[in-house]
Amino acid sequence: xxxxxxxxxxxxxxxxxxxxxxxxxxxxxxxxxxxxxxxxxxxxxxxxxxxxxxxxxxxxxxxxxxxxxxxxxxxxxxxxxxxxxxxxxxxxxxxxxxxxxxxxxxxxxxxxxxxxxxxxxxxxxxxxxxxxxxxxxxxxxxxxxxxxxxxxxxxxxxxxxxxxxxxxxxxxxxxxxxxxxxxxxxxxxxxxxxxxxxxxxxxxxxxxxxxxxxxxxxxxxxxxxxxxxxxxxxxxxxxxxxxxxxxxxxxxxxxxxxxxxxxxxxxxxxxxxxxxxxxxxxxxxxxxxxxxxxxxxxxxxxxxxxxxxxxxxxxxxxxxxxxxxxxxxxxx
Amino acid sequence: xxxxxxxxxxxxxxxxxxxxxxxxxxxxxxxxxxxxxxxxxxxxxxxxxxxxxxxxxxxxxxxxxxxxxxxxxxxxxxxxxxxxxxxxxxxxxxxxxxxxxxxxxxxxxxxxxxxxxxxxxxxxxxxxxxxxxxxxxxxxxxxxxxxxxxxxxxxxxxxxxxxxxxxxxxxxxxxxxxxxxxxxxxxxxxxxxxxxxxxxxxxxxxxxxxxxxxxxxxxxxxxxxxxxxxxxxxxxxxxxxxxxxxxxxxxxxxxxxxxxxxxxxxxxxxxxxxxxxxxxxxxxxxxxxxxxxxxxxxxxxxxxxxxxxxxxxxxxxxxxxxx
Numbered sequence: 241x242x243x244x245x246x247x248x249x250x251x252x253x254x255x256x257x258x259x260x261x262x263x264x265x266x267x268x269x270x271x272x273x274x275x276x277x278x279x280x281x282x283x284x285x286x287x288x289x290x291x292x293x294x295x296x297x298x299x300x301x302x303x304x305x306x307x308x309x310x311x312x313x314x315x316x317x318x319x320x321x322x323x324x325x326x327x328x329x330x331x332x333x334x335x336x337x338x339x340x341x342x343x344x345x346x347x348x349x350x351x352x353x354x355x356x357x358x359x360x361x362x363x364x365x366x367x368x369x370x371x372x373x374x375x376x377x378x379x380x381x382x383x384x385x386x387x388x389x390x391x392x393x394x395x396x397x398x399x400x401x402x403x404x405x406x407x408x409x410x411x412x413x414x415x416x417x418x419x420x421x422x423x424x425x426x427x428x429x430x431x432x433x434x435x436x437x438x439x440x441x442x443x444x445x446x447x448x449x450x451x452x453x454x455x456x457x458x459x460x461x462x463x464x465x466x467x468x469x470x471x472x473x474x475x476x477x478x479x480x481x482x483x484x485x486x487x488x489x490x491x492x493x494x495x496x497x498x499x500x501x502x503x504x505x506x507x508x509x510x511x512x513x514x515x516x517x518x519x520x521x522x523x524x525x526x527x528x529x530x531x532x533x534x535x536x537x538x539x540x541x542x543x544x545x546x547x548x549x550x551x552x553x554x555x556x557x558x559x560x561x562x563x564x565x566x567x568x569x570x571x572x
Numbered sequence: 573x574x575x576x577x578x579x580x581x582x583x584x585x586x587x588x589x590x591x592x593x594x595x596x597x598x599x600x601x602x603x604x605x606x607x608x609x610x611x612x613x614x615x616x617x618x619x620x621x622x623x624x625x626x627x628x629x630x631x632x633x634x635x636x637x638x639x640x641x642x643x644x645x646x647x648x649x650x651x652x653x654x655x656x657x658x659x660x661x662x663x664x665x666x667x668x669x670x671x672x673x674x675x676x677x678x679x680x681x682x683x684x685x686x687x688x689x690x691x692x693x694x695x696x697x698x699x700x701x702x703x704x705x706x707x708x709x710x711x712x713x714x715x716x717x718x719x720x721x722x723x724x725x726x727x728x729x730x731x732x733x734x735x736x737x738x739x740x741x742x743x744x745x746x747x748x749x750x751x752x753x754x755x756x757x758x759x760x761x762x763x764x765x766x767x768x769x770x771x772x773x774x775x776x777x778x779x780x781x782x783x784x785x786x787x788x789x790x791x792x793x794x795x796x797x798x799x800x801x802x803x804x805x806x807x808x809x810x811x812x813x814x815x816x817x818x819x820x821x822x823x824x825x826x827x828x829x830x831x832x833x834x835x836x837x838x839x840x841x842x843x844x845x846x847x848x849x850x851x852x853x854x855x856x857x858x859x860x861x862x863x864x865x866x867x868x869x870x871x872x873x874x875x876x877x878x879x880x881x882x883x884x885x886x887x888x889x890x891x892x893x894x895x
Contacts (some may be wrong), residue, residue: 407590407825407874409833412851416598416867419855420605502718506837509720510852528724528843531738535731544721552716 249556256550260362263348267356268333268342271519274351278303280311280537281347283354291317298323302340311536346539348527354542357519358509361543364427366550368434369500373493375439380446388454389449389477399451402444413441414503418512427518434513438500446492453485480546494558498551505547521547576886583882587875595868597828601671602860603636609656630656643861652868653861661885662865665850670869672741673846676838677831677873679762679767687770688777695778696816697808707778714775718765720837723770727841730764739843763776765842769834773827777820785816815887821884828877832870 259266264293275281284300299320303313321340325331334342341347345354387398405413425433457463458481466476501521507513508522515523521543527533528540610626616861627633643653652662695707730736736745741761742754788794789812797807838846845850851866853859 300892404590404593407592407829407878409829409836409870409874411833411836412870415836415852416601416855416863419852420601422606423856496717498718502720507719509837510840525721525724531727531731534724534728538728541725541728544724545720547721548716551718552713555712555716 243557249553252549252553253557256362256546256553257366257459259359260366263359263363265329266331267353267359268330268344269353269356271352271357271360272517273341273353273356275341275343275347275353276351278304278341278343278351279349280533281343281351282537283315283346284343285315286323290320294320296320300334300342303343311429345542346537348524348540349533354524354539357524358420358521358542358546361519361521361524362546364372364431364514364518365504365522365547367499368431368438368504369497371435372438372442372500373496376442377434377489377493379439379443380492381450381485383443383459384447384450384485385454385477385482388451388460389473389481391455395451395455399448402447403445405441406448408441410441410499411503411506413443414438414507415510415512417441418507423512424515427514430514434504434507438503442496442499445496446489449483449488449492450482453488454481457484458480491558495553498554501547501550505543578883580879583879587879590875591868591871594871595647595864596640596644598867599640599860599864600636602855602858602863603639605858607858608632609860614858627740636787639674639860643864647868652865655854655859655862655865657857657859657862662861665862666847666865666869669845669847669850669866670873672844673832673835673839673848675758675826675872676765676769676835676844676846679766680773680831680835681827683766683770684773684777686774689781691774692778692781692820693785693808693813693816697783697789697812704782707782711775711778711782714771715779717768717771718837719768719772720841722771723765723838723841726764726768730790736764739817739841752873761844765838765844767829769838772834773830776827776830780820780823781816784819785812788812788816791815818885818888821888822881824881824884825874825878828874828880831877832873 281303281341284303285298286298288296289297290296290299299322301315301317302319302321304316306314307311321334321338321341323332323364324335325332328336332342334340341353343353343355345358348357383398383402387395414437418434419442426538454477463476463480466480471480504513504520505522505525508515509525509529511526513522514520524540524543528543534540608627609630610623610632613621613626616870624633646653650663652666654660655662657667658665691707691711695704695711698704726736727738730738738758739761742757785808789808794807794812797811799802802811820831821883832848835844835846836852838844839846839848847866847870851863851870854862854866
């Protein structure tokens with residue numbers, strides 16, 4: 241049972257990562273494409289039965305604006321727009337002749353397709369989170385390996401530093417560092433900046449564990465044997481000691497992922513992360529920050545659902561019943 | 573001096589050092605950052621003469637080291653300086669906001685314990701596999717609900733149903749309707765933010781306690797207690813819980829950190845007038861001493877959480893006190 245749910249979680253996570261990877265092909269529209277007649281349009285319903293009760297290939301109806309002020313729409317049942325597969329280099333879309341966007345999750349305040357933005361936003365958000373996790377692991381391995389191997393004063397100093405960073409709530413540390421940098425940056429600069437900042441505040445989580453493992457393995461017979469045959473410290477560390485941390489690193493990287501996704505979301509939500517027109521889950525959440533808007537157009541909450549799905553599947557995969565997993569939920 | 577007192581003394585020293593380091597660090601960080609209060613106040617396209625005048629007026633023309641020295645000497649007298657933006661003593665501003673954050677965090681912690689503790693005991697001691705895995709599943713889901721998102725979703729429900737206020741801490745009509753009505757009004761505003769903050773913490777508590785409870789129940793002293801004819805319910809809730817709670821008590825420091833992180837998001841979403849919001853605004857407007865003040869109070873919270881966790885451990889484990 242335990243195994244099955246873990247496999248399901250891993251499958252879900254892989255599916256999201258795959259969707260992010262294939263986003264330009266999966267997304268029905270470009271992330272920036274605006275459809276002026278579809279500001280805040282609700283999700284289109286995919287139907288297989290037409291008005292006369294006949295079975296059809298999947299199709300959608302057009303949304304007609306019913307009330308310009310309240311932005312309520314009603315379905316125009318007079319015409320069917322069948323879904324077309326593999327059109328214009330994308331998985332699914334409508335006939336170009338129809339002049340009609342396919343809005344499966346509705347439109348945002350600028351009339352952009354939420355499905356496309358979610359998919360393309362996944363690239364940004366998950367990209368930042370993945371790269372930052374790799375960065376944090378690398379930094380943590382270097383510092384932790386050094387501290388564990390050297391021991392003594394170096395160990396003491398590095399670990400006190402790690403303790404100090406660990407005790408700070410991650411989001412405040414990132415926020416403070418981000419807030420003192422220029423507010424407006426290009427999307428690419430910001431991407432790498434966030435990767436760097438997140439890795440910078442999260443390395444101690446990795447370093448502490450790596451240090452403990454390396455320090456323990458150092459006294460084992462196989463290490464002494466390696467020393468006896470004349471292997472140098474770097475060789476011992478890299479080829480003999482660090483491989484012992486592999487399992488720990490995998491778990492740690494998985495645990496950092498949700499924390500980083502959330503950090504991006506929080507930063508973008510408060511206006512210090514990705515901004516228009518770039519798509520990221522946090523930036524989309526910022527579009528939903530006006531309470532009156534989401535009350536009327538709840539589909540704007542879809543990035544929140546996306547984040548929860550990813551965090552949930554990570555928690556399932558990492559066996560969040562375990563102690564490390566449980567604590568991971570708090571480090572955000 | 574007993575070893576435990578020595579240990580506590582070391583922890584207190586670390587706490588003081590933490591507060592000093594964090595507030596000083598944030599002060600230097602903001603001072604060295606591009607832009608200062610004058611540039612943020614005036615916006616772009618202002619003559620440098622105007623900026624110079626502003627800086628002179630606000631005392632920002634002195635060197636950073638000099639400003640830091642002044643602030644530090646004030647800190648010794650517990651004077652946290654003056655906010656540039658609000659032109660009021662930082663202590664006054666921070667005190668009020670910290671109080672609001674503390675209300676939010678304490679309520680959340682209370683709710684989390686109220687939900688997490690009994691569920692943890694049940695999940696750790698029950699032999700009904702269905703119940704145990706249901707609680708476990710709920711917890712894993714609860715852990716996946718970051719306060720940022722939950723509070724947005726809650727605000728959505730509040731706006732849709734009108735059952736709860738969508739934000740803020742007080743409503744206008746409750747201003748002059750007596751103390752009790754005022755308290756009720758605050759409580760009313762508190763429900764959703766505190767719940768959003770509490771859910772992942774409740775789930776974490778449940779998981780930790782369930783695991784530790786399960787391990788404790790394998791111990792010989794439990795078997796001995798059962799053999800003496802003490803009812804199982806009493807063994808679980810009295811004897812085993814006292815032991816099982818130890819690892820949970822040990823992480824209260826982490827929980828306070830989690831509360832602070834979470835409350836930042838919740839405060840921004842629900843417009844709760846707390847420390848996180850103040851700190852954010854101060855950072856953006858480069859209000860140096862206010863940032864340092866917020867960081868100082870925030871780290872006091874953290875340090876308190878860590879100390880609390882030490883005391884809780886000592887209370888739960890007599891061996892720690894005696895050794």
